[in-house]
Amino acid sequence: MTTALDVKYSKWNLKSGNGELIALITSPAERVVENTVIIPPGYGHQIYHYASLSRGLNLSGFRTVRFDFKNHVGRSTGEIRYLTMDSMAEDIEAAYSAVAARDDVPPLLLGVSLAARAAVRCAADGPGAGTPGPAGLVLLLPTVDVQYTVDQASEVGIVSQWVNGEATDPHSTCKVVRHDVELEFCRSAMAGGWLGTDSTRAEIARTACPVVAICAEQDDWVRPADVESAMEAKSSWSREVVVIEATSHDVFYNPPVARLMLEMIVNRMRAMTGAPTGEVRHPEFDDVVQTVETERRWAHQDYADVPGYTAAD
Amino acid sequence: MSTAAEPRTVQVQRVRPSPPGSVEEAIYSTSESLYRSDCAASRLRWTVDAAAWHLDRSAAFQRIARARSFRVEDLAESGDYSSVPLLSTGTFKKTIIPSSTDGGVKYCRSSGTTGTQSVVPRDNETLERYVGSIVHGLHEFVDFHQDRKAFVLGPPTEEAGDLWFAYSISLAEVLHDTEYFVHGDVFEVDRLIDALSALGRYECPVIVGPPGLLLDLLQSMEDRKMKLELGANDPYVLTAGGWKRAQGRAVSRAELNSVAEATLGVPGERVRDLLNMVELNSVIFECERQRKHVPPWLTVTVRSPRDLSLAGPGETGILAFIDPSAVSYPAFVLSDDLGKVYENPCPCGRSGRVVELTRRLNRVEERGCALKMDRYSARDQK
Numbered sequence: 001m002t003t004a005l006d007v008k009y010s011k012w013n014l015k016s017g018n019g020e021l022i023a024l025i026t027s028p029a030e031r032v033v034e035n036t037v038i039i040p041p042g043y044g045h046q047i048y049h050y051a052s053l054s055r056g057l058n059l060s061g062f063r064t065v066r067f068d069f070k071n072h073v074g075r076s077t078g079e080i081r082y083l084t085m086d087s088m089a090e091d092i093e094a095a096y097s098a099v100a101a102r103d104d105v106p107p108l109l110l111g112v113s114l115a116a117r118a119a120v121r122c123a124a125d126g127p128g129a130g131t132p133g134p135a136g137l138v139l140l141l142p143t144v145d146v147q148y149t150v151d152q153a154s155e156v157g158i159v160s161q162w163v164n165g166e167a168t169d170p171h172s173t174c175k176v177v178r179h180d181v182e183l184e185f186c187r188s189a190m191a192g193g194w195l196g197t198d199s200t201r202a203e204i205a206r207t208a209c210p211v212v213a214i215c216a217e218q219d220d221w222v223r224p225a226d227v228e229s230a231m232e233a234k235s236s237w238s239r240e241v242v243v244i245e246a247t248s249h250d251v252f253y254n255p256p257v258a259r260l261m262l263e264m265i266v267n268r269m270r271a272m273t274g275a276p277t278g279e280v281r282h283p284e285f286d287d288v289v290q291t292v293e294t295e296r297r298w299a300h301q302d303y304a305d306v307p308g309y310t311a312a313d
Numbered sequence: 314m315s316t317a318a319e320p321r322t323v324q325v326q327r328v329r330p331s332p333p334g335s336v337e338e339a340i341y342s343t344s345e346s347l348y349r350s351d352c353a354a355s356r357l358r359w360t361v362d363a364a365a366w367h368l369d370r371s372a373a374f375q376r377i378a379r380a381r382s383f384r385v386e387d388l389a390e391s392g393d394y395s396s397v398p399l400l401s402t403g404t405f406k407k408t409i410i411p412s413s414t415d416g417g418v419k420y421c422r423s424s425g426t427t428g429t430q431s432v433v434p435r436d437n438e439t440l441e442r443y444v445g446s447i448v449h450g451l452h453e454f455v456d457f458h459q460d461r462k463a464f465v466l467g468p469p470t471e472e473a474g475d476l477w478f479a480y481s482i483s484l485a486e487v488l489h490d491t492e493y494f495v496h497g498d499v500f501e502v503d504r505l506i507d508a509l510s511a512l513g514r515y516e517c518p519v520i521v522g523p524p525g526l527l528l529d530l531l532q533s534m535e536d537r538k539m540k541l542e543l544g545a546n547d548p549y550v551l552t553a554g555g556w557k558r559a560q561g562r563a564v565s566r567a568e569l570n571s572v573a574e575a576t577l578g579v580p581g582e583r584v585r586d587l588l589n590m591v592e593l594n595s596v597i598f599e600c601e602r603q604r605k606h607v608p609p610w611l612t613v614t615v616r617s618p619r620d621l622s623l624a625g626p627g628e629t630g631i632l633a634f635i636d637p638s639a640v641s642y643p644a645f646v647l648s649d650d651l652g653k654v655y656e657n658p659c660p661c662g663r664s665g666r667v668v669e670l671t672r673r674l675n676r677v678e679e680r681g682c683a684l685k686m687d688r689y690s691a692r693d694q695k
Contacts (some may be wrong), residue, residue, distance in 0.1 A: 116353070240324045241325045241326075243326070244330060250343055256330035263657060285440045
């Protein structure tokens with residue numbers, strides 16, 4: 001069985017203009033580096049929640065960059081109370097630009113759940129002049145209607161309450177999956193054009209790269225029909241929706257689903273980057289256990305044992 | 314590399330990670346409770362499939378099946394579980410019984426408190442499904458979410474080695490942020506008390522360990538006249554593994570619940586005992602009424618100590634487990650435990666079967682039937 005303990009991770013703290021920090025972890029590919037995959041975390045998740053997915057991508061030749069959102073859980077600046085869709089998009093853009101400036105080939109974006117919606121906007125708007133756009137965009141269990149998803153996750157329909165004028169104080173808070181979030185999230189999401197599937201469809205339509213959306217048939221937070229609708233605009237670039245049957249939004253610890261997703265992600269990304277598709281290496285049980293345990297322990301110690309990023313990595 | 318071309322429409326495809334209706338799909342299903350539906354027909358199919366799998370791959374299982382004139386076709390038709398071949402725990406102590414699969418295996422060992430250790434070979438898929446059974450039970454009985462914090466009264470994975478119980482509870486770190494409180498065989502009770510005392514308002518603890526160490530924790534706190542109020546933190550206490558060497562100072566379940574409530578502030582109904590053994594690949598969880606619910610895929614029967622015939626509901630006998638979740642060994646186990654199985658719905662509202670452990674088999678005459686079972690597998694070694 002392989003071991004994950006000798007993997008040469010590196011950490012990398014990005015500073016935004018006002019001095020806020022975004023904590024990133026780079027995990028090198030075990031074989032030939034094809035492209036870097038940037039993985040912004042889903043709501044309530046942090047770097048280590050994607051340890052086994054990252055490990056699988058590494059084994060199949062992709063370097064990964066994961067980070068914690070600002071104003072969220074994890075090691076970046078700010079509390080989740082102040083989360084907004086705009087801040088998520090800013091962080092993805094910052095991470096993307098930093099990786100694109102470092103790499104010789106355009107990175108890929110892998111957005112999960114709520115972060116997938118923010119990743120769509122980044123891919124649609126593109127980075128600044130002189131920086132290539134992503135080689136491809138993979139959306140995993142993607143939120144395509146922020147209002148629907150956050151209504152479901154808050155159990156009280158908080159975004160709808162805001163839209164209908166039943167909630168009006170942006171500094172009051174609402175519980176969204178065990179975390180208190182200010183209603184500024186709702187205000188700024190409405191003002192920023194994040195609500196509904198129409199805006200998502202328009203942004204996907206103008207995204208200049210292949211897009212694959214992988215959704216779950218029994219997802220209580222994301223309706224597969226909405227994902228298909230958001231992806232349906234004709235494009236010169238390939239658009240593909242995969243619906244995983246008999247599966248919910250909660251894919252945490254579901255090895256058959258994890259393997260299927262990894263195979264789909266790896267081969268779609270290989271196609272996006274012009275690499276041959278084919279065999280996908282899966283981490284073995286011991287490897288997953290060691291990787292997850294190691295990364296959880298690193299996080300508890302603020303990644304003190306993980307060396308800083310160097311250009312040689 | 315993909316490039317822009319003529320406008321195209323979206324391609325949609327549907328995929329399924331596991332065969333429809335398979336035991337794998339049941340284990341990893343968390344979207345609706347299988348404990349509230351009748352799974353008898355599915356369970357029979359899973360048992361038939363598992364028996365066929367192991368008959369193809371395990372010489373020891375084949376030998377016992379032949380001796381009992383067992384055929385999977387007959388089981389599929391009759392649904393008569395009394396015909397299913399069983400391997401006694403004594404057999405697992407004498408020999409390793411693999412069902413040949415691809416790839417490596419982990420040799421999992423029992424604690425061996427009564428002498429010889431059982432050794433069970435588990436491959437990746439079997440280990441994954443074991444953790445899957447834990448996650449399934451946590452979803453059903455313990456309000457599982459990833460934000461819980463686990464306090465393990467046991468060693469970390471690297472110290473647990475192949476010892477099944479220690480390894481099992483060390484796997485908490487796959488699911489939760491976890492701290493371990495046994496290092497170098499020393500229970501660090503002071504550090505545990507400090508860690509529990511430092512819990513934040515929104516941190517949800519799950520304390521996992523053998524009842525003996527839990528009692529050590531509670532008594533240490535009582536000695537210091539300490540009392541925590543964890544009730545508002547959505548806490549759970551999960552015990553497993555039995556009292557074993559701590560049997561001499563074992564307290565009743567009611568007393569353990571009561572002391573946990575008085576000392577930790579954890580309501581007694583949130584103290585749950587889990588049942589597993591190295592030969593079994595699924596974990597049996599207690600509900601809020603503290604009754605042990607058999608997972609939908611697992612068959613538990615009670616056998617007469619005299620002739621191993623099936624005992625009726627509520628009768629005491631030797632517990633036998635047929636666990637189709639294991640692929641790298643036949644988890645068709647005649648245990649060393651006496652107990653009962655109830656078929657009536659539990660007051661918690663779940664249907665299915667509830668198992669109750671009475672005590673270990675300890676008299677020679679009680680073990681007689683199990684020893685007879687061993688003779689079949691002993692021949693395999695010659």
